[in-house]
Amino acid sequence: MSKKCTVPFSGTKEQESELRSALSLLKNKEGALMEALQTAQGIYGYLPKEVQEIVAEEFGVSLAEVYGVATFYSQFSLMPKGKYKIGVCLGTACYVKGSGDVLAQVEKLLGVSAGEVTPDGRFSIDATRCIGCCGLAPVMTVNDDVYGRITADGVAAILAKYKD
Amino acid sequence: MVNLKINGIDVSVPEGSTILEAARAAGIRIPTLCYMKEINAIGACRICMVEVKGARSMVAACVYPVAEGMEVTTDSDKVIAARKTTLELILSDHNRSCLSCSRNLNCELQALSKEYGCDATRFSGAVTETEKDLSTDYLVRDNSKCILCRRCVAACKAQEVSVIGAVNRGFSTQIACAFGEDLAHSPCVACGQCINVCPTGALHEKEEIDDVKAALADPEKVVIVACAPAVRAGIGEEFGYPVGTNVEGKLVTALKRLGFDKVFDVNFAADMTIMEEATELIERIEEGGKLPLITSCSPGWIRYMEFYYPELIGNVSSCKSPQQMFGALVKTYYAEKNDIDPKNIFVVSIMPCVAKKFEKTRDYENASGYPDIDASLTTRELAKLIKEKGIMFNLLPDGQMDNPMGEFSGAGVIFGATGGVMEAALRTAVEKITGETIGKLDFTEVRGTAGIKEACYAVGGMNVKVAVASGLSNAKELCEKIKKGEADYQFVEIMCCPGGCVNGGGQPILDTYTRREVDYKALRAKALYDEDQAKTIRKSHENPVVKDIYEHYLGKPGSHKAHEILHTKYVKRKKYE
Amino acid sequence: MDVKKLEQIKARALKNMGPRAVETDYGKERTVLVCGGTGCTSGHSRKILEEFKRRVAEEKLDVKVIMTGCFGLCALGPIVVVYPEGAFYAQMTEDHVAEVVEEHLKKGNVVKHLLYKETVSEDGGIKPLGETNFYKKQHRVALRNCGRINPENIEEYIAFDGYKALAKALTEMSGEEVIGVIKASGLRGRGGAGFPTGLKWEFTKKAAGDKKFVACNADEGDPGAFMDRSVLEGDPHAVIEAMAIAAYAVGSDQGYVYVRAEYPIAVERLKIAIGQAREYGLLGKNILGTDFCFDIDIRLGAGAFVCGEETALMTSIEGKRGEPRPRPPFPANKGLFGKPTLLNNVETYANVAQIILNGADWFASMGTEKSKGTKVFALGGKIAHTGLVEVPMGTTLREIIYEIGGGIPDGKAFKAAQTGGPSGGCIPASLIDTKIDYDSLTAIGSMMGSGGLIVMNEDNCMVDIAKFFLEFTVDESCGKCTPCRIGTKRLLEMLTKVTEGKATEEDLDKMEELCHYIKANALCGLGQTAPNPVLSTLRYFRSEYEAHVKEKRCPAGVCKKLLRYEIDKEKCIGCTACARQCPVGAITGTLKNPHEIDQNKCIKCGACQEKCKFGAISKK
Structure with missing residues (x-):
């Protein structure tokens, strides 16, 4: 149940002051907690405890409340993402065209499951909802690159493009 | 008024009423689980579903407003079947070790399951993965029994701390602290209000019954017990007495039969507290000390202040709480007088409180060199012990407290209700300041269950402005005022639990229906005011034992020795580590 | 900004738009439109756009290159349309740009081999797009500007009567009159349940309160649905204008658009559009010189399907866990921050300005008796033309699938269509002539939903499909109420038993009972409709369930646990290829002797079958 992050926090002073100044504007706006978390995730890439504490403190709410919001929405991440974020669309169109096999292949090749990061921090895998490229189904993404009409066999070639 | 029909019965209720309230008015009970009036009307558990003619699906009676001409059915086969399925679904994700559960036979889920003839195994499948939280000295959280009614979350929020909340979503939803941390690593104030509202055994105090039994069985130990004022106004409920019955006499007898060597009373220590605190107040007023002075009897409040308002540490009285003063005096004054090595004394306090379990472990609470208090049982734990020992409480004759520390004044008794400490302190402080005997002892302005009470008294040519708050949301309001310098009070009483100790987190658990129907805070308080x-x-200052202790042992209130034994220190606490 | 100025801008903008402005008489000016919808963007249409711009600049051609919103035919993306001919280039790549520039833009010769085949007539001429099967039966109201204007240029919106409806409302109509027109038009909410829009507006107007909000639900989360996204990407001002009209009608000065964060392009265009509207004095204080003030704030979702439910959406805008709350009170009385709130979805708003301009009768002349106007559908699944279509209500499923959608590819048979996403149901082939509107879909156990339309063929197992949707709901359940949190979970577990051949016939009855319980008892629309995919497949495909249960067989050959791969001893020559391919070592045999599959070890991955060159391995 516990969602402790195993990667040590390495936030910088600059990041903290960027966050605090963004929060000082947001906290007077009604109902802006989610926006605050989105901003924080934009700065740090994820929402570790240290960051959520800053948000809780600035907004004058309890950490449990912030954490409750952070764990409700699937886009908030308590773990850092890989350098290359792989997304395999499991939306209906992709699913009926075999994206489940694609995901299985990605997991097999990288040795980690959806929602995880490879130990070297290079790749993270996410099973995503429909990303709206149903015409290209099945679809997988690596960061901003979209690969459509792929097969499980084609996965290795795609991953090979992200060597460094 | 709105007119409607429930199960064919005509009923008129005020506009804005819910179907649940209208049904009550018509003499019809609708079961509830998640609902708590005002603080948790979320329509989540779906046990209160009823049929409304013309509505698309069934509706939750606890939140559905009545409308003119509405026709409601609460007892159709469809409704009953739905409630049964809801319960069976809950049971399918519930740790059903009911026989060994702390809430066996006092569990709302169990009672309803029986009422609806549920088959606990009709649905089966994955169960939520949970871990027991045993991290604190005062409270156990067992999510395997949690039904996600969120009453605890509402209670925690009402106390303005919100250390627990819903996390994750869907089937993975759980009630937890941030980042799944244990309670010991959260700014929980230990009030235990969550326990009192939990319908099942997911929350309970960390029991110390075994420690007490071991001490009682140890021939080396002199085992001394004392009850807090609110205990006598609550424990009767565990034995079938109506809410608000004072069973002090039977309680004393029961404690003696349990084998305690001495049965004293924390009320005595409450009188001591007044002596010290009134002195501190007068000193601060006369010498221009930090005002307002804020009471320190409630360990939940103290913990809250240390976490959330450490800037007020200087305002809080340095007096130990009555529990701690009691233990401290037993192991110093009483030990000396009776020539007992304090090492061999085991002091048990019976408390309406779970925070007391934490308080006894604080630093600076060991006047004799040994912990002032060795074990602190809740009212509920004592009842359990009495039952286990086969003592037929209701048939017991009234007993007498032992001397000397079983002697107490009426001022000590009312500590258990919000405003009681204030009133007790005023009785003493006014006489001390004016040097005159006051005629009217009832300071009714500070009585009652209102969240915040204010009053102003003319005392010897000056106006003493006081405020009383119970429940941390009210405490927060006062703290904010004080912090901002907007308050001109001289003396403030703060109790952590709404209504004061009579509604403490260690008191007998009333089912949600009784909590709604009965003004239990006021009734329990009345038992104390009557006494x-x-x-x-x-x-307090007329208590002969109190006088004797000052005369022969401590010197005068506020003396150096009194400070060593009866006063404590506070620390600023970090919310998260 | 005032009405007169708006007209001046319109005149100027129309002129600038050249051939796109007057469809019957394409001007002379050559214009290249590149689709900038999410589908085409994923196909790198931005690079195509840049490439066109680069070459046009390099060659100093007098050609405008413009990015537009979605054309609808996503299956053929990236799409490029060149005016004045209206040549529709499909599946473009960067490499094709040179040829189009060289041949078409410079010499005026349409590059026929790159055109969408249907637009090339038998005699070799170009057919107008409107005459192709895909577009012929469509009627574009909500999507009218998509693929026509540059969504990042407010003047192009104004050119096509943009903000004219707002001007009309503010200067010629009272709030009541606006609501009257919307009511009379028969417009119903396009987000799901189809509540009459005008009534909603009226309730909000009549609600007591000094502060009111107007909100737009752009949290389109149904898997396979992208109607709202396309509108926001292709015509964001249509939504802004409609929200302003709504705000004027109900008496609000603050709007919120709640958009999925998964729609970055839509968010970006919306931001640009709001900025431009403010700049042009069409949002903000004293709009069009009147007393009316209104502004819009964007709030981003963060990945929770349930936030498409109106009360959850508002809780989410308030920055909390997006858990629905009981109704009543309805948002019209007590919505955002406890204030009366009008909430409509994107497509609903996209119709509003047209209704105000053309009148209620015009709108009501389209559609069926109780469902007026048009509806946008996102076609997906086993269909040739995956993409976005807008048809009058009452169009049959057959027309959509076979005429507009181009039918089922690979000669496979149509089996079912799923509408309404996880809240909807599966419509069997026997009901393919159903006229689609709110009530007919509800009557056959599905629902309109937001407009996702997923087509399934003979290779799809309906139990598996029901399970897929239920998995989605279980995953997206907020966890607040018992029926949804535990009920759907138990339902999914039972369904899984069916797909694994472990269920009994009693289980099917128990499932059905649980479905009805969840429908009647769940707190919000998500939970109440969660059993629909199961109920509708049980209703129309019960025999398929029974095959799983009684015969332990998946007729479509999808449910892995029920599959069995076998080697035909007659055909197997013992080449060992399959044994080497098998990831779990389930195949044994010696060289040149028939091999065998250990069924206990086999994980049914099918790798052996693909490897076998002799057709010796079959799936049973």
Whole structure:
């Protein structure tokens, strides 16, 4: 149940002051907690405890409340993402065209499951909802690159493009 | 008024009423689980579903407003079947070790399951993965029994701390602290209000019964027990007495039969607290000390202040709480007088409180060199022990407290209700300041269950402005005022639990229906005020034992020795580590 | 900004738009439109756009290159349309740009081999797009500007009567009159349940309160649905204008658009559009010189399907866990921050300005008796033309699938269509002539939903499909109420038993009972409709369930646990290829002797079958 992050926090002073100044504007706006978390995730890439504490403190709410919001929405991440974020669309169109096999292949090749990061921090895998490229189904993404009409066999070639 | 029909019965209720309230008015009970009036009307558990003619699906009676001409059915086969399925689904994700559960036979889920003839195994499948949280000295959280009614979350939020909340979503939803941390690593104030509202055994105090039994069985130990004022007004409920019955006499007998060597009373220590605190107040007023002075009897409040308002540490009285003063005096004054090595004394306090379990482990709470208090049982734990020992509580004759520390004034008794400490302190402080005997002992302005009470008294040519708050949301309001310098009070009483100790987190658990129907805070408080009224000695400074202790042991209130034994220190606490 | 100025801008903008402005008489000016919808963007249409711009600049051609919103035919993306001919280039790549520039833009010769085949007539001429099967039966109201204007240029919106409806409302109509027109038009909410829009507006107007909000639900989360996204990407001002009209009608000065964060392009265009509207004095204080003030704030979702439910959406805008709350009170009385709130979805708003301009009768002349106007559908699944279509209500499923959608590819048979996403149901082939509107879909156990339309063929197992949707709901359940949190979970577990051949016939009855319980008892629309995919497949495909249960067989050959791969001893020559391919070592045999599959070890991955060159391995 516990969602402790195993990667040590390495936030910088600059990041903290960027966050605090963004929060000082947001906290007077009604109902802006989610926006605050989105901003924080934009700065740090994820929402570790240290960051959520800053948000809780600035907004004058309890950490449990912030954490409750952070764990409700699937886009908030308590773990850092890989350098290359792989997304395999499991939306209906992709699913009926075999994206489940694609995901299985990605997991097999990288040795980690959806929602995880490879130990070297290079790749993270996410099973995503429909990303709206149903015409290209099945679809997988690596960061901003979209690969459509792929097969499980084609996965290795795609991953090979992200060597460094 | 709105007119509607429930199960064919005509009923008129005020506009804005819910179907649940209208049904009550018509003499029809609709079961509830998640609902708590005002603080948790979320329509989540779906046990209160009823049919409304013309509505698309069934509706939750606890939140559905009545409308003119509405026709409601609460007892159709469809409704009953739905409630049964809801319960069976809950049971399918519930740790059903009911026989060994702390809430066996006092569990709302169990009672409803029986009422609806549920088949606990009709649905089966994955169960939520949970871990027991045993991290604190005072409270156990067992999510395997949690039904996600969120009453605890509402209670925690009402106390303005919100250390627990819903996390994750869907089937993975759980009630937890941030980042799944244990409670010991959260700014929980230990009030235990969550326990009192939990319908099942997911929350309970960390029991110390075994420690007490071991001490009682140890021939080396002199085992001394004392009850807090609110215990006598609550424990009767565990034995079938109506809410608000004072069972002090039977309680004393029961404790003696349990084998305690001495049965004293924390009320005595409450009188001591007044002596010290009134002195501190007068000193601060006369010498221009930090005002307002804020009471320190409630360990939940103290913990809250240390976490959330450490800037007020200087305002809080340095007096130990009555529990701690009691233990400290037993292991110093009483030990000396009776020539007992404090090492061999085991002091048990019976408390309406779970925070007391934490308080006894604080630093600076060991006047004799040994912990002032060795074990602190809740009212509920004592009842359990009495039952286990086969003591037929209801048939017991009234007993007498032992001397000397079983002697107390009416002022000590009312500590258990919000405003009681204030009133007790005023009785003493006014006489001390004016040097005159006051005629009217009842300071009714500070009585009652209102969240915040204010009053102003003319005392010897000056105006003493006081405020009383119970429940941390009210405490927060006062703290904010004080912090901002907007308050001109001289003396403030703060109790952590709404209504004061009579509604403490260690008191007997009332089911949600009783909590709604009965003004239990006021009734329990009345039992204490009645006892005060009947007492001949109603002022702490007139308690002969108190006088004797100052005369022969401590010197005068506020003396160096008194400070060593009866005063403590506070620390600023970090919310998260 | 005032009405007169708006007209001046319109005149100027129309002129600038050249051939796109007057469809019957394409001007002379050559214009290249590149689709900038999410589908085409994923196909790198931005690079195509840049490439066109680069070459046009390099060659100093007098050609405008413009990015537009979605054309609808996503299956053929990236799409490029060149005016004045209206040549529709499909599946473009960067490499094709040179040829189009060289041949078409410079010499005026349409590059026929790159055109969408249907637009090339038998005699070799170009057919107008409107005459192709895909577009012929469509009627574009909500999507009218998509693929026509540059969504990042407010003047192009104004050119096509943009903000004219707002001007009309503010200067010629009272709030009541606006509501009257919307009511009379028969417009119903396009987000799901189809509540009459005008009534909603009226309730909000009549609600007591000094502060009111107007909100737009752009949290389109149904898997396979992208109607709202396309509108926001292709015509964001249509939504802004409609929200302003709504705000004027109900008496609000603050709007919120709640958009999925998964729609970055839509968010970006919306931001640009709001900025431009403010700049042009069409949002903000004293709009069009009147007393009316209104502004819009964007709030981003963060990945929770349930936030498409109106009360959850508002809780989410308030920055909390997006858990629905009981109704009543309805948002019209007590919505955002406890204030009366009008909430409509994107497509609903996209119709509003047209209704105000053309009148209620015009709108009501389209559609069926109780469902007026048009509806946008996102076609997906086993269909040739995956993409976005807008048809009058009452169009049959057959027309959509076979005429507009181009039918089922690979000669496979149509089996079912799923509408309404996880809240909807599966419509069997026997009901393919159903006229689609709110009530007919509800009557056959599905629902309109937001407009996702997923087509399934003979290779799809309906139990598996029901399970897929239920998995989605279980995953997206907020966890607040018992029926949804535990009920759907138990339902999914039972369904899984069916797909694994472990269920009994009693289980099917128990499932059905649980479905009805969840429908009647769940707190919000998500939970109440969660059993629909199961109920509708049980209703129309019960025999398929029974095959799983009684015969332990998946007729479509999808449910892995029920599959069995076998080697035909007659055909197997013992080449060992399959044994080497098998990831779990389930195949044994010696060289040149028939091999065998250990069924206990086999994980049914099918790798052996693909490897076998002799057709010796079959799936049973």
